[in-house]
Amino acid sequence: MAKTSPAQFIREVRQEANKVTWPTKKETGVTTVMVFVMVFIAAIFFLLTDQVIAWLVKLVLGLGG
16 A cells, blocks of 8 residues: 655645535525425424324324323
């Protein structure tokens, strides 16, 4: 295995970082908003699912009146 000096390693890291296609501010903003929307939708879905399962368990076991 070839040994690499720390300076060579830093140069190689910079070269690779320059190859990355970085998102624009607009793309980052849109992606962030979409993540929040999807988290909200998932939270509502799991809340409703939990409520339905709790209702079914109460119905089957006769708990809670």
